[in-house]
Amino acid sequence: xxxxxxxxxxxxxxxxTVINIGLTGFSESLRQQGVPVIDVxxxxxxxxxxxxxxxxSGASIEEANKETARRIMAGRPEIVGLDLAKHVIPGMxxxxxxxxxxxxxxxxxxxxxxxxxxxALVYERLARSPEAAAxxxxxxxxxxxxxxxxxxxxxxxxxxxxxxxxxxIENAEFGNRAYCTLNEGLGKVLRYGAFGEDVYRRLRWMAxxxxxxxxxxxxRAGPIDLRAMIAQALHMGDECxxxxxxxxxxxxxxxxxxxxxxxxxxxxLAQVIEFINENDHFFLNLSMPAAKxxxxxxxxxxxxxxxTVMARNGTDFGIRMAGDxxxxxxxxxxxxEGLFLPGFSADDANPDIGDSTITETAGFGGFAMxxxxxxxxxVGGTAQDALNSTFEMYEICYTEHEHFSIPTLDFRGTPMGIxxxxxxxxxxxxxxxxxxxxxDPGIGMVGAGILRAPKECFxxxxxxxxxx
Amino acid sequence: MAIGFVIRxxxxxxxxxxxxxxxxxxxxxxxxxxxxxxASEKNKQLLADIGIYGDQIVxxxxxxxxxxxxxxxxxxVDTVLGGLxxxxxxxxxxxxxxxxxTLNDGLAKKPHANLAVLTIPxxxxxxxxxxxxxxxxxxxxxSSNVPVEEERKLKELAxxxxxxxxxxxxxxSILGGVGIGFSNIINRGAFGVIGPSGTGLQEFTCQIHxxxxxxxxxxxxxxxDLSDEIGGITxxxxxxxxxxxxxxxxxxxxxxxxxxKTLERLIARFKLCGKPVVSCFLGARMDSFEGGEALTxxxxxxxxxxxxxxxxxxxxTAIRIELTHQERELAxxxxxDWAPEQRFLRGLFAGxxxxxxxxxxxxxxxxxxxxxxxxxxxxxxxxPDRSSEHTLIDMGDETYTLGRPHPxxxxxxxxxxxxxxxxxxxVAVLLLDFILGFNASMDPVGELYDAILEAKxxxxxxxxxxxxxxxxxxxxxxxxxxxxxxxxxxEAGVIVFQSNAKAAxxxxxxxxxx
Numbered sequence: 001x002x003x004x005x006x007x008x009x010x011x012x013x014x015x016x017t018v019i020n021i022g023l024t025g026f027s028e029s030l031r032q033q034g035v036p037v038i039d040v041x042x043x044x045x046x047x048x049x050x051x052x053x054x055x056x057s058g059a060s061i062e063e064a065n066k067e068t069a070r071r072i073m074a075g076r077p078e079i080v081g082l083d084l085a086k087h088v089i090p091g092m093x094x095x096x097x098x099x100x101x102x103x104x105x106x107x108x109x110x111x112x113x114x115x116x117x118x119x120a121l122v123y124e125r126l127a128r129s130p131e132a133a134a135x136x137x138x139x140x141x142x143x144x145x146x147x148x149x150x151x152x153x154x155x156x157x158x159x160x161x162x163x164x165x166x167x168x169i170e171n172a173e174f175g176n177r178a179y180c181t182l183n184e185g186l187g188k189v190l191r192y193g194a195f196g197e198d199v200y201r202r203l204r205w206m207a208x209x210x211x212x213x214x215x216x217x218x219x220r221a222g223p224i225d226l227r228a229m230i231a232q233a234l235h236m237g238d239e240c241x242x243x244x245x246x247x248x249x250x251x252x253x254x255x256x257x258x259x260x261x262x263x264x265x266x267x268x269l270a271q272v273i274e275f276i277n278e279n280d281h282f283f284l285n286l287s288m289p290a291a292k293x294x295x296x297x298x299x300x301x302x303x304x305x306x307x308t309v310m311a312r313n314g315t316d317f318g319i320r321m322a323g324d325x326x327x328x329x330x331x332x333x334x335x336x337e338g339l340f341l342p343g344f345s346a347d348d349a350n351p352d353i354g355d356s357t358i359t360e361t362a363g364f365g366g367f368a369m370x371x372x373x374x375x376x377x378x379v380g381g382t383a384q385d386a387l388n389s390t391f392e393m394y395e396i397c398y399t400e401h402e403h404f405s406i407p408t409l410d411f412r413g414t415p416m417g418i419x420x421x422x423x424x425x426x427x428x429x430x431x432x433x434x435x436x437x438x439x440d441p442g443i444g445m446v447g448a449g450i451l452r453a454p455k456e457c458f459x460x461x462x463x464x465x466x467x468x
Numbered sequence: 469m470a471i472g473f474v475i476r477x478x479x480x481x482x483x484x485x486x487x488x489x490x491x492x493x494x495x496x497x498x499x500x501x502x503x504x505x506x507a508s509e510k511n512k513q514l515l516a517d518i519g520i521y522g523d524q525i526v527x528x529x530x531x532x533x534x535x536x537x538x539x540x541x542x543x544x545v546d547t548v549l550g551g552l553x554x555x556x557x558x559x560x561x562x563x564x565x566x567x568x569x570t571l572n573d574g575l576a577k578k579p580h581a582n583l584a585v586l587t588i589p590x591x592x593x594x595x596x597x598x599x600x601x602x603x604x605x606x607x608x609x610x611s612s613n614v615p616v617e618e619e620r621k622l623k624e625l626a627x628x629x630x631x632x633x634x635x636x637x638x639x640x641s642i643l644g645g646v647g648i649g650f651s652n653i654i655n656r657g658a659f660g661v662i663g664p665s666g667t668g669l670q671e672f673t674c675q676i677h678x679x680x681x682x683x684x685x686x687x688x689x690x691x692x693d694l695s696d697e698i699g700g701i702t703x704x705x706x707x708x709x710x711x712x713x714x715x716x717x718x719x720x721x722x723x724x725x726x727x728x729k730t731l732e733r734l735i736a737r738f739k740l741c742g743k744p745v746v747s748c749f750l751g752a753r754m755d756s757f758e759g760g761e762a763l764t765x766x767x768x769x770x771x772x773x774x775x776x777x778x779x780x781x782x783x784x785t786a787i788r789i790e791l792t793h794q795e796r797e798l799a800x801x802x803x804x805d806w807a808p809e810q811r812f813l814r815g816l817f818a819g820x821x822x823x824x825x826x827x828x829x830x831x832x833x834x835x836x837x838x839x840x841x842x843x844x845x846x847x848x849x850x851x852p853d854r855s856s857e858h859t860l861i862d863m864g865d866e867t868y869t870l871g872r873p874h875p876x877x878x879x880x881x882x883x884x885x886x887x888x889x890x891x892x893x894x895v896a897v898l899l900l901d902f903i904l905g906f907n908a909s910m911d912p913v914g915e916l917y918d919a920i921l922e923a924k925x926x927x928x929x930x931x932x933x934x935x936x937x938x939x940x941x942x943x944x945x946x947x948x949x950x951x952x953x954x955x956x957x958x959e960a961g962v963i964v965f966q967s968n969a970k971a972a973x974x975x976x977x978x979x980x981x982x
Contacts, residue, residue, distance in 0.1 A: 011582060011583065011606050011632060011643055011709075012643065012644065012685060012709050012713055013644075013713075014582065015644070016582055016583045016643055016644070016646055017578055017580050017581045017582055017583070018581060018583045018584070018585055018648075019571060019574035019575065019578060019581045019583070019584045019585070019600075019605065020584075020585045020587075021571060021574070021584060021585065021586050021587070021588060021596060022585070022586055022587030022588045022610075022611075023587040023610075025907050026585050026587060026610070026648070026649060026907065027585070029647065029651075029906035029907050030585075030646070030648065032906070033645075033646050033647065035646050036578065036581075038568065038574050038577050038578045038581070039568070039574075040568045040569065040570065040571060040573065040574045041568060041569055042569065042570070042588050042596070043569060044588075044589070044592055051595060051598075187510065242484070243482075243484070339484070339487030339488060339490065339491050340487070340490075340491075341487075341514070342490070342501065342502070342503035342505070342514055342515070342518055342536075343501070343514070343517065343518050374482040374484065374485060375482060375484040375485070376485075377484045377485050377487060377488030377489075378484060381488055391568070391573070392569070394572075394573055394576060395569055395570045395572070395573055400576075412576070426569060426570060428569070447487070448484065448487065
């Protein structure tokens with residue numbers, strides 16, 4: 001890999017330092033002689049996986065991936081403001097509903113996505129009831145499209161409807177923008193497929209109180225640097241996907257003075273502060289579009305085998321590569337090995353869902369598990385398990401992040417840039433942690449857990465690379 | 469059904485952690501449902517939804533921990549709640565294995581690594597070795613069965629990058645005093661040695677050490693390096709390195725005869741070398757070479773050692789090893805105990821080089837020897853398991869090591885063969901080798917000890933005497949304790965030599981008049 005290319009010293013006049021790949025007996029005898037040695041628990045690559053170095057057309061994959069990594073890490077996502085989806089998201093009509101993951105028709109949508117669509121249509125007053133909304137959805141009058149086709153991302157069902165307020169994130173280095181809704185909180189919420197009066201009431205409050213308060217504050221305060229905020233949150237116990245407590249606190253700390261100056265109604269201001277403060281995942285809807293904004297400039301680099309998208313719609317899991325940015329490779333979404341809220345069990349769980357794996361794609365989230373020992377229960381319970389989880393992901397990533405680091409690993413950069421080639425060579429699939437939605441529409445969150453990305457879409461992507 | 473709960477005041481836990489605790493508690497036998505949560509208003513509502521109420525719950529604060537259990541019996545509730553402290557800690561100890569699965573991962577941990585040691589199956593070697601070279605690491609490749617084409621590509625790439633590929637099929641190297649693979653504990657000194665064979669290098673370095681000298685570097689090149697397909701890429705690099713190395717005063721090369729073209733290039737290179745070179749090409753005829761002033765040609769490792777030592781101007785001794793008078797006497801005495809039908813020698817070797825060198829020495833004495841790894845293809849055994857007349861078997865050959873440990877690591881196959889040979893009434897002599905050092909069996913003599921006693925006993929019962937001759941390759945510093953190994957052999961009635969060449973010479977003496 002790129003970072004190890006410096007000239008090595010002569011074996012004959014320098015002490016040797018050994019990497020032992022295979023039998024540990026050999027390393028044991030070296031250790032007895034005081035030689036620094038590290039063991040690699042090598043495993044054979046899956047059968048028939050060649051090392052791809054160049055595309056058929058002759059492009060160097062190494063060079064392409066180097067450029068991809070450079071662009072992703074050079075990105076500086078900033079919150080520049082908020083607006084309604086229909087005003088800012090390109091290609092968003094009054095009858096467009098955006099969803100998480102790869103493209104999908106109403107007929108194949110999973111329960112929680114359907115529930116969220118139904119809830120959103122009622123919220124938009126396009127339907128009077130969830131039942132009417134389902135009918136409307138099936139009629140073909142509603143355009144369903146992935147968030148990712150519109151520079152947007154959405155957690156869980158990831159539903160964005162036209163009148164929802166969205167964050168506007170701008171990559172200051174490249175000028176591209178990304179969008180995401182505001183986080184509703186946990187439990188019975190739209191993104192987990194819930195609908196009903198509580199859900200609509202909260203969404204309306206968000207549009208009527210939260211959104212204008214934040215928007216006014218941003219007009220006054222100017223942009224907030226999200227790359228710096230994510231970097232800090234990683235040093236405070238977040239991995240910015242399933243733990244966002246530090247990020248949320250940092251955001252609140254940064255925006256509160258401007259809100260206090262621009263919001264004249266003290267009660268409204270208090271409600272907004274309480275809402276953000278009580279929602280540990282408020283920052284997720286900022287870390288996600290930040291990741292999206294960082295990844296998009298790498299789209300279209302010829303020969304690059306690094307992922308720019310990894311997303312699920314609750315039915316399918318999909319990936320896209322920088323070298324072929326519009327093509328989805330999909331496979332059935334996996335079953336989450338979960339920890340469940342009281343009263344729920346694995347029988348209630350919908351398969352893997354949401355765009356939030358954009359965080360892992362950008363080099364944090366579950367890949368930075370080592371930074372977030374508080375949620376180590378996802379990966380086995382101990383702080384060591386959290387470290388191991390991150391160590392494993394280094395093996396499938398192209399490089400280590402220049403700006404995001406992990407204190408407990410002596411500030412080593414996070415694993416950055418999932419390389420389809422490394423996934424195939426090592427047989428190690430990306431490890432994802434995620435919330436779990438109830439499989440039926442209208443219920444909401446039932447737990448959280450962990451799973452691997454499905455192998456099939458990586459196999460297909462790898463085959464496609466061979467023909468580039 | 470029974471319900472119970474406890475409230476821990478001001479004990480804050482992250483909700484994900486608590487979900488883990490909840491999972492562990494719910495796995496207890498007889499538990500119907502558990503809830504482990506902080507007492508937020510929302511969570512209290514949740515508890516009410518599943519039927520858990522109480523005044524204490526109403527007054528609990530968001531920083532209080534609530535653990536509720538619904539179980540088949542009150543006993544289960546008590547047990548689960550009683551074990552709560554354990555559950556809050558319960559993170560089992562795990563066995564530490566290497567968490568690193570790829571070379572790149574190893575590099576991240578040891579960015580200054582300059583050598584990768586590979587012992588993985590041959591078919592995967594190219595790919596991993598390639599990555600190591602790309603990352604600027606030299607290689608020690610123990611793995612065998614690497615296609616020659618791949619070996620050449622690796623070695624050419626390495627030469628371009630000024631890196632070294634020791635192997636594939638490389639058993640031994642000593643770099644700056646550090647033994648890699650099968651190697652002994654050897655003093656540092658003025659002698660540099662190059663060779664494709666692990667046991668050849670071990671024998672040379674041990675003898676140098678045992679003679680009171682030392683080794684600068686011993687560079688294993690892999691068994692195919694001197695073939696014309698590879699052309700000695702590593703050997704030439706090693707020669708350059710030893711020539712440039714200020715510590716090295718004399719350079720030795722120990723090998724089977726190289727490919728013809730490679731040999732010509734080697735000889736040309738030797739002539740240009742600024743340091744004295746001693747060559748030992750086992751099995752080659754000395755008269756086929758023409759050397760210059762600085763070149764010494766030998767045909768046994770022992771002679772190479774003697775010649776090398778003479779180059780540093782110390783201890784002038786005989787050019788060729790020979791048996792002492794006492795040793796010749798001992799041979800006659802041993803022979804006298806044989807039964808009339810006892811005539812043949814059987815050699816069972818752990819070290820391939822020892823099998824080869826012994827064939828050469830016996831051959832020079834005019835004794836025809838069969839082998840599974842013959843010097844002369846004419847004498848190849850049809851079935852390696854069936855000895856014929858004088859037979860020397862390389863027990864480290866693939867036939868004996870496929871799916872089984874090498875005889876240097878485990879004595880099982882040799883033990884069995886010792887027994888079957890001693891049942892053959894025509895057998896008079898067993899020739900064995902014992903190799904000490906890192907990675908070899910920790911008690912090589914001990915592993916064969918009972919078999920040796922039993923074999924001798926069996927032949928004695930038939931009215932004869934089995935003469936067992938052995939060599940030990942090792943130093944007093946080796947972990948196996950050379951003295952102890954040697955004493956064990958002598959106690960078992962074995963005639964012991966510190967060199968394989970001498971042991972083979974002794975066998976010639978034994979067989980001379982048979």
